[in-house]
Amino acid sequence: MEAVQATAFGGPSVLTVTELPDLSPGPGQITIDVTHAAVGLIDLFIRQGVYKDRPGMPQPSFIPGLEVTGTVRALGAGVADFKVGEPVVAMSQTGTGGYASVYVAAAPFVVSLAGHDIDPAIAVSMIPNAAMAFAALTEVAHLKQGESVLVHGALGGLSSAFPGMAKQLGASRVIGTVRPSKLEAAGSTRLPYDRIVDSTQLPDVFGDEKFDVVIDPVGGDVRTRSLELMGPGGRLIAAGNASGDWEHTISDNRLWLGSITIAGFNAGAFMPSHPHVLRPALEAARAAVAAGLGETVVEALGFSQAAEAHERMENRSLAGRLVLTPGS
Template sequence: MKAVQATRFGDPSVLTVAELPDPTPGPGQVAIDVTHAAVGLIDVYLRQGLYRDREGLPQPPYVPGLEVAGTVRALGEGVTGFAIGEHVVALSATGAGGYASVYVRDQAYVVSTEGHDIDPALAVAAVPNAIMAHVALTRAARMISGESVLIHGALGGFAAAFPGMARHLGASRVVGSVRGERTTTLPYDALVDSAQLPDEKFDIIVDPVGGAVRTRSLDLLAPLGRLLVVGNASGDWDHRIDSNAVWFGTVTVTGFNSGAYLPAHPEAIRPAAEAALAVVAWGHADTKIELLPFADAATAHERMERHEVDGRIVLTP
């Protein structure tokens, strides 16, 4: 198979295209002929070596990539509910394997897109993130219908999954924060400049940005509001939350990392997938998508590092 390998930890130049043996599915696994593989900021962090000492995460040489779309190639022993040639998306819990023309994943992490008329590039760009947004909002933030939601980095790859899912779950108001003046077709009530955040209070704030934005968010939470931490795009790894501000504001700070949560709770994936497919099919997650070949994986990572991407970059074999 054709694959992009990270030959060592380092800058984007460590990504090279290689020919590797085709993997075969074991019991309970599905092999996928990959047509599209999404590029995420977590791919960049793993390649940089930020998590090199975390148990269970990939070590060089490895194939990056968490999310793929394609068709079922082969079924492992005991797999039911899928057919050869069926269109699917899949997500990884290990951060590896996606930038390849063949991908193998446990059945629980593979979702059929048949019958939903979703382009595979959009499927890989939006469905896995929408699944994670559903789990984050329902299980980590414990969102209920009628609550208001603020989403930072509103047009970023992961953040873009949250407004549609929040609408699906009954949000009364959904606001996004961005740098400068921007427009979008995502289902926000308003976009605001992250340098001039509004005075209104929110029940849930979704923060994939971190740093100073995270600190300011505490003042924007209503009593019993929840700050949902889902990333650190700012790169400010030394930032800390003032626990006294949490106490005085009567608020909660909760994190969500799918790589930590989903392996322990695979039962969360199916209901989240049903919601995700509905949100994407309705056009509520139509994020901007740019297609690049595997040979340009290093370019994709360079642009991610420079924060030059709105929406998703998707690689093709």
């Protein structure tokens, strides 16, 4: 099989295309002939070695990639809910393996696309993240009908899944924030935001407006300023650290004085320990994307352009999603 390997921790140049033996499914697993593999910010952090000292994290050489779409190649023992040739989307349990022409997935982390008119590039870009949005909004933020949601980094991979899922779950309004360089792209997005604003203008841009739920995959100063946009009972979900500010802290006194909750959501940690959420999350995500609530710009590059894809992610020159395709 064709695969992109990270031969060491470091910059994008450590990514190389290679040929490896084809994979076979074990019990409870599915192999997938991959057509598209999503490129996400977490792929960059893993490649850079940000998490290299944490137990269970991959060590070179490894194949990056958390999400793929394609068709079922073979079924392992005990898998009865899928058929060979069926179009599917799959999520990783390990945070690796996606940048390959053949992918092994645990069956519970796979959802069928059969009977759903969803472009495979959109499917891999949106369904896994929408499933995570469902889990974060229902299990962690406990979003209620009619509540308002603020999403930072509005056009980013994970963030872009939240407006559609929040609307499907009954949010009254969903507002996004982006850096000034992304405002033009935000003006033409088809994602179902009610409004997208300049994040450097927080909190003043909202006047007295408050939000029930804030989704923050950005971190740093954006997280601190978000506290001024939340009323009593507000919940902030720390869902990433795109800012790269790993030393950022918030005084707990601000939380009890404002009666505000901050909760972390890390899909890699949360989903394995809450397996009952996975199937309804994937099915809700598929429904949201099939309903047109996940329309975003997707650009496809070949496996040979994996380093370029990571460079573009690092310099923030994107206003949508990147996917990689084998055979080019």
